[in-house]
Amino acid sequence: MNDDERPFDITRLITGGALHRPPSRDAAWSGILARRAHARARQRQMVYGGVLAVMLLAAAAIQSRQFLRRERELRSASSDRPGSRESIRVIDASLQSLRGLSAGEDAERVRAETAFLLDIRGRVIADSTARTGGSE
Amino acid sequence: MMFTLAAAIACSLSPRLAVTRGSTVEIVARVADVSVIAGSRDAIELDGGTADCRRLGNVVLLEASGETTRLVVRVPSWMSVKVNASRGDVQVDDVLAPLDVDALAGDVRIRGGRDRVVVKTASGGVEVAGATGQIDISAQHRPVLLTGISGAIQLVNVNGVTTMRDIRATRLTAVTVTGEITCECTPTGEAAEWEMRASSGAVRLSLPAGVAAVATLDAPRHAATVRYPGAELQTVGSRQIVAVLGKGGARIRLTSFSGAVSLYQR
Numbered sequence: 001m002n003d004d005e006r007p008f009d010i011t012r013l014i015t016g017g018a019l020h021r022p023p024s025r026d027a028a029w030s031g032i033l034a035r036r037a038h039a040r041a042r043q044r045q046m047v048y049g050g051v052l053a054v055m056l057l058a059a060a061a062i063q064s065r066q067f068l069r070r071e072r073e074l075r076s077a078s079s080d081r082p083g084s085r086e087s088i089r090v091i092d093a094s095l096q097s098l099r100g101l102s103a104g105e106d107a108e109r110v111r112a113e114t115a116f117l118l119d120i121r122g123r124v125i126a127d128s129t130a131r132t133g134g135s136e
Numbered sequence: 137m138m139f140t141l142a143a144a145i146a147c148s149l150s151p152r153l154a155v156t157r158g159s160t161v162e163i164v165a166r167v168a169d170v171s172v173i174a175g176s177r178d179a180i181e182l183d184g185g186t187a188d189c190r191r192l193g194n195v196v197l198l199e200a201s202g203e204t205t206r207l208v209v210r211v212p213s214w215m216s217v218k219v220n221a222s223r224g225d226v227q228v229d230d231v232l233a234p235l236d237v238d239a240l241a242g243d244v245r246i247r248g249g250r251d252r253v254v255v256k257t258a259s260g261g262v263e264v265a266g267a268t269g270q271i272d273i274s275a276q277h278r279p280v281l282l283t284g285i286s287g288a289i290q291l292v293n294v295n296g297v298t299t300m301r302d303i304r305a306t307r308l309t310a311v312t313v314t315g316e317i318t319c320e321c322t323p324t325g326e327a328a329e330w331e332m333r334a335s336s337g338a339v340r341l342s343l344p345a346g347v348a349a350v351a352t353l354d355a356p357r358h359a360a361t362v363r364y365p366g367a368e369l370q371t372v373g374s375r376q377i378v379a380v381l382g383k384g385g386a387r388i389r390l391t392s393f394s395g396a397v398s399l400y401q402r
Binding site for chain 1: 256257258259260274275276277278292294295311313314333335336375393
């Protein structure tokens with residue numbers, strides 16, 4: 001049967017008849033294999049993804065717990081000696097600001113001021129240590 | 137402390153614990169406010185709250201117990217008092233003996249105190265009025281107010297505002313880092329030595345008329361002010377002004393590394 005004898009087919013008109021060629025047996029089998037391989041790959045991906053998600057959740061939970069515990073410890077320590085910590089922070093900030101002034105004609109004055117601040121810092125630490133029995 | 141408590145003998149405060157002159161009382165409170173009031177006659181009485189009582193020689197140890205939130209202790213006015221409070225406020229009224237108060241987080245208010253008054257606080261404010269003798273104050277970042285004190289004062293308030301009024305002191309040392317120091321004070325005698333120092337805060341001293349002193353103001357250029365009629369002023373270098381008041385005498389040094397310093401007559 002030549003083309004003129006076949007009924008009109010719009011698909012054939014568009015594709016030039018390629019889709020109407022029956023697939024060979026090997027090609028059909030390889031397609032099935034490819035689909036199976038694809039499905040297995042999807043399954044593996046889902047399993048790996050699930051495991052990864054569980055690991056991430058576990059890590060996040062552990063980290064969150066550690067963070068909370070650390071925060072609780074810090075809050076507890078801070079509530080014991082809030083003033084001393086704040087004082088040391090303020091003194092350290094003042095010492096830091098002096099470092100930029102250490103050169104020039106005021107060098108002696110800066111050294112004296114640094115010694116003054118270090119003396120107060122020492123007193124604050126001594127007071128705090130005396131309160132906590134040397135545990136700091 | 138534990139050894140001391142273990143070695144001490146239990147005592148009872150109900151209704152009162154008789155004490156002899158020379159005895160001292162040490163009060164420990166973890167969460168309770170502590171109020172010590174002078175007024176009882178040769179005895180210690182509890183006027184509020186409950187406390188475990190132990191005795192070691194002439195030292196009476198009281199530790200706030202149970203769920204006590206406010207411990208009120210009446211003591212003889214001659215009795216030396218030591219208070220260690222972790223969370224609560226401490227108030228001591230009318231005790232005319234040495235006082236030693238260490239309040240970790242609470243405010244401290246003292247009226248009275250003789251010979252030696254020591255106050256330390258980590259995050260509370262301090263008010264001391266009417267004390268005489270050696271006064272040692274250590275505060276961190278809350279206000280300190282001293283009024284009507286005579287004697288020698290040593291004060292550190294790292295980050296807070298310090299106000300001193302009606303102070304008559306032979307020796308006075310007040311230091312701060314970022315706080316302020318304001319003093320309405322009078323030096324006692326020509327041998328008085330005062331130093332008030334801030335790192336980046338301000339220092340203000342007001343003196344009555346007729347004081348004989350040599351005051352050195354050390355501050356950045358144009359940050360030192362002297363408003364004391366009759367004072368002879370001399371500028372030394374870029375930072376210092378020396379003011380001679382009257383015929384000179386008491387040594388006063390007001391210093392701020394980067395803040396303002398002022399001396400004026402009230």
